[in-house]
Amino acid sequence: MDTSTLLAVTAALTALAYVIGRGRSLSQAANVGGIRNLNSLPFYYGMLTALWCGLPALALLILWVIFDEPIIHALVIDSLPEQMRQLSGSELGLLINSVENIAAGNSAAMGVDPHLQAASERLISLREASRQALVVVVLCGGLLFGIFGWARVRPQLKARVQVETTFKLALLLCSCIAIVTTLGIVLSVLFESLRFFQTVSFFDFIFGLDWSPQMAIRADQVGSSGAFGAVPLFVGTLLISAIAMLVAVPTGLMAAIYLSEYAGRRLRAVVKPLLEVLAGIPTVVYGFFAALTVAPMIRDNGAVLGLDVSSESALAAGLVMGVMIIPFVSSLSDDVINAVPQSLRDGSFGLGATRSETIRQVVIPAALPGIVGGVLLAVSRAIGETMIVVMAAGLAANLTANPLESVTTVTVQIVTLLVGDQEFDSPKTLSAFALGLMLFVVTLTLNYIALHVVRKYREQYE
Amino acid sequence: MEATVRETVEQKPERLLDRQVIDDQEAVTAAATVGKPFVEAPKMAMRNVNVFYGEKQAIFDVSMDIGSNEVVSMIGPSGCGKSTFLRALNRMNDTIEGCWIEGSLQLEGQDIYDPKLDVVPLRARVGMVFQKPNPFPKSIYDNVAYGPRIHGLVDRRADLDEVVETSLQRAGLWNEVKDRLAQPGTGLSGGQQQRLCIARTIAVSPEVILMDEPCSALDPIATAKIEELIAELSENFTIAIVTHSMQQAARVSSRTAYFHLGKLIEVNDTEKVFTNPEHELTEAYITGRFG
16 A cells, blocks of 8 residues: 555545544433533534544654654664674665665666675565555554544543644644744755855955856866856846836836825726736746847837947846836735825815825825835845846846946846756855845845834824 | 614604604705704805715705804704715815715805815815814824915914914913924824814814814813813804714804704704704704604
């Protein structure tokens, strides 16, 4: 029986446990004068029995899968002759590897050490035994615990409390998974970055003005100086994000003001969803729109004006990214503007203020914390955006503030560093982790500031 | 409370019959409003006013005057249209979709619903204080300075300071806030916020102040302060106040208008309304038989 079948059988057993647990509570209810005299509803008795059956079975299965291989390997090693067992850890690992290979039939049958041959046969038989034992252990465990749970069903049993506690723990576990994953990612990026900083100085990385991530394999190799100064990347990122925000913030905010303060209900019902369609376009589509339509247009128009525009420019990427971000800004701002109480508007109108005075002096200040929050969220999005920049802004790490030149960003460099076959001990690959770490720190700081700003204004306004 | 009205009516079918007769009469002519709805040389004169929200008519053929420097209170059960009528007096209903108004409403002989009339100066002349205190999310100073600034009433900072101080003094708030004018108006207590809103309104020197249940969100002490304030303000301003509290109407106003189901039933001197009302519906209301 393979693992998936085993899981299905366990599930069936659990369902059965629910039915008989519930049945037992019903028959007990009949003895004590109705369901009202049970501590909990029959559903909870069923659930509790099912949990008693399913959880131990699942736990046994998981434990078995985790400890299965190490124990089998230890047993195989034990069966090897004395002089082989004396080998060091890594050599023993190699030995086990070859035993595995023989067992899988990958090695030529000729010239194989008879000890290893014997070991591989033992490995196969142990695996088979383990698989069968697993089925027996899991099913028996589920059955035994299920019967135990069934036997506990009594009118006094606080089944509802116990079931709800179990589910509360399950919810807690799920929220922990997100946190643990984040922590894991941060730690892995951090450790790889530390490895990178062992070869390249931290200050060279942070303050270096030259980015050319090639490492020499041989001393006499040409064009492999290996410069890891990240400043051009950060300048490129800032340049493109700034252009994007220059497009997105005014447009998005004004669109939001129009929609929430001026537009009639019917127009709003049409325009708002249409605007939000922009957010649903995949970034790669924006990317080729930027690379194939906007960038050449800017270059041609620049040529007409006598400007020297490169065919991949920060301007093109920034403009398209700005358009992409408009719905973020407008949608979030629209929500916060709508949340400003009507009584404030009435108060302003009641003093003879016009609509625009009311918007500028009352509505916008009241909605400001939410708007700032929305804008900073959009900035995070702009900094992290990759696809548009890869396609439209180029790969050349120019240190420039001229939006008509080609620049590159942190995210783009991470992509190019990790695409293709890479060895993981080269600073070239490891620098991607260092860049990732920097990006993470910047975004975290930005979010922190956003929260801080929002909280400060909120204290003032509510 | 509307439900209460209905119940009362159901319990006494003969009353329903009475009211039906009265309603029909009123629908024909405004003269059915008993008491003395009109005064000589009125500040505001309303004639045959109907207000509709979409299909629903909220005000039926109301005619009355508001005299200069008098305090008129408007009472009646919930949903009787008194707030709607009040909001019609400075066109606050303009912001409500589907609301339209028929009839003639004049401020010193000028039609306030004239399509050519600019609503901004109108609202500067007819200010409004709302049910819930609604200070702007600005400092106390900026709250009061808001009106004078948008209307360009003062040229110099010193003059603005003076307007702010005078307004706060007249609203009886100056002594409590003079040391913290830069702090947000939203940080004040409910009663202080409402007096701030009154200060904000009088800072633009309106001629008429409309108050829509200004004390309903306040405790009795704050209410007493506002009522004193209304008495003082009536020396310089014309005030129309909608209130749920009959005691309040009796304390602050010189004339009282009783609204019922969108119709103006009776307007009379306050003392007469509360001691010897002419109309039986008024009597039923003030003796607590409905609402």
